[in-house]
Amino acid sequence: MHQMFLLIGLGERGGSGVPKIYSGWRSQHWRPPALYEKPEPEQTLLELRMLDLLPEGVVEQLRERFGVRFESLEHTARLILATAAIERVVSHNRLLEICDTHAHDLSQLLTRLVREGFLVPDGRSRGMIYHLPGEQLPTPEQVFAGPLQSSEHYAGSSEHNRASSEHNAGSSEHKVELDMQRNDDGCLLSDHIDAPLIDALDRLDAGFREKLEILAEEPRNRERMQKDRMQQVIITLCKEHYLTFNVLANLVKRSPDALRQQYLNGMVKSRQIQLAFPSKPTHERQAYKAYVGGQDEE
Numbered sequence: 001m002h003q004m005f006l007l008i009g010l011g012e013r014g015g016s017g018v019p020k021i022y023s024g025w026r027s028q029h030w031r032p033p034a035l036y037e038k039p040e041p042e043q044t045l046l047e048l049r050m051l052d053l054l055p056e057g058v059v060e061q062l063r064e065r066f067g068v069r070f071e072s073l074e075h076t077a078r079l080i081l082a083t084a085a086i087e088r089v090v091s092h093n094r095l096l097e098i099c100d101t102h103a104h105d106l107s108q109l110l111t112r113l114v115r116e117g118f119l120v121p122d123g124r125s126r127g128m129i130y131h132l133p134g135e136q137l138p139t140p141e142q143v144f145a146g147p148l149q150s151s152e153h154y155a156g157s158s159e160h161n162r163a164s165s166e167h168n169a170g171s172s173e174h175k176v177e178l179d180m181q182r183n184d185d186g187c188l189l190s191d192h193i194d195a196p197l198i199d200a201l202d203r204l205d206a207g208f209r210e211k212l213e214i215l216a217e218e219p220r221n222r223e224r225m226q227k228d229r230m231q232q233v234i235i236t237l238c239k240e241h242y243l244t245f246n247v248l249a250n251l252v253k254r255s256p257d258a259l260r261q262q263y264l265n266g267m268v269k270s271r272q273i274q275l276a277f278p279s280k281p282t283h284e285r286q287a288y289k290a291y292v293g294g295q296d297e298e
Contacts (some may be wrong), residue, residue, distance in 0.1 A: 053098060058082050065132075066118065073118075076101050077109060081118055081132070086271070088137065088278040089122075089129045097269065122279060129279060137279040138192035144199070144285060145180055187241055193276050197242040197287050201250055212237060212251055219252040230263060235272055235290045242276045242287035264288060 062070050062081055070078070076099050083098060084090045095106055110130060113119045119130040122137075131137060181189045186204035187196030201209055215236055219225055230252070237243060237251060245264060249256040267273045268281075268288070276287035 053079055054082050055086070058085050061085060069116075069118075076106075077113060077118075080109070080113065084119065084130060084132050087274075088135060089131045091129050092126075094269070131279075136192075138190075138277055139280065140277055140283050140285045142192045143188070143190040143197065143276070193242065195241050195289055197244070197276060198247050199244050199285065199287070201247060216251040216253075219254065227263075231267060231272060234263060234267065234288075238273055238288050238290045240290075242289045244285050244287045246285075248288065 059078070059082060062078070062085060066081075070081070073081070079099055080090060080095060083095065087094075092103070092106060092110065095101075095110075096103060099106060101109070110119065114121050114130070117133065120133050120135070122129050122131065182203065183189055183196055184205065185196070185208040187198050189196055198204065198212075201212075204212075213220065216233060219230055219233055233252065234248065237248065243251075245260055246256050248264075249259045252259065264273065268275060271291045273288045274291045275281060276289065277283055277285075280286065
């Protein structure tokens with residue numbers, strides 16, 4: 001590690017080895033290193049994640065799908081398609097974090113991949129995302145099949161409208177419940193996603209809810225935790241099912257927005273957890289599950 005910082009020029013014997021470190025990571029198809037500073041405590045950090053950006057299994061699937069056309073693509077184009085296969089959707093901003101490519105060149109490459117049938121665009125302007133042809137992306141509307149207000153997060157506002165809506169509540173709620181099937185634990189079941197989804201703690205079986213609260217006991221009882229420890233708790237909670245970010249925030253006793261900004265967004269990018277609705281990453285009922293490929297190595 002000391003030699004590594006000498007190469008960067010931060011040690012006692014200065015050097016210019018940053019390109020060597022970056023080229024080494026690039027040769028292994030790992031996520032590019034990140035060098036940044038933290039004011040409190042005063043630190044200079046070099047983040048080296050050995051996250052394989054071109055897993056052999058994914059590359060083989062792309063070869064089977066596109067044949068010799070995939071073989072003829074340059075490295076960056078292959079990297080884009082592999083990321084789309086793993087994360088289900090990609091965006092221009094996301095690819096800038098992964099690819100060693102200028103923004104303008106990346107835009108041109110994405111346009112070419114769309115034109116040649118490797119990617120399908122969805123959305124407009126800065127909200128544009130891309131996915132592989134034939135990819136069926138679930139939406140919250142398909143999974144929840146009912147009003148988008150959750151019973152926990154919007155309980156206060158629902159009280160205000162209760163009097164005016166009682167006349168129609170019986171029939172509409174009955175229909176929604178028929179559409180939204182749940183397992184014995186109280187998790188939501190849907191053919192559109194690959195695992196049960198926990199959208200409200202008050203719908204869960206008491207024993208199952210207690211089990212989740214025990215798993216989250218440390219953050220529930222501590223206002224401050226090491227980041228990696230909190231990440232591990234989140235992964236454990238999301239191991240076998242999706243949890244909406246409001247449910248996660250409730251379990252670990254954190255603000256939903258803070259949890260998303262400080263933990264969930266970064267964990268999605270590092271492929272520790274995955275989105276239930278990748279085409280709508282900021283949706284109010286987004287849910288998260290531990291990434292099926294496991295954690296990347298540090």
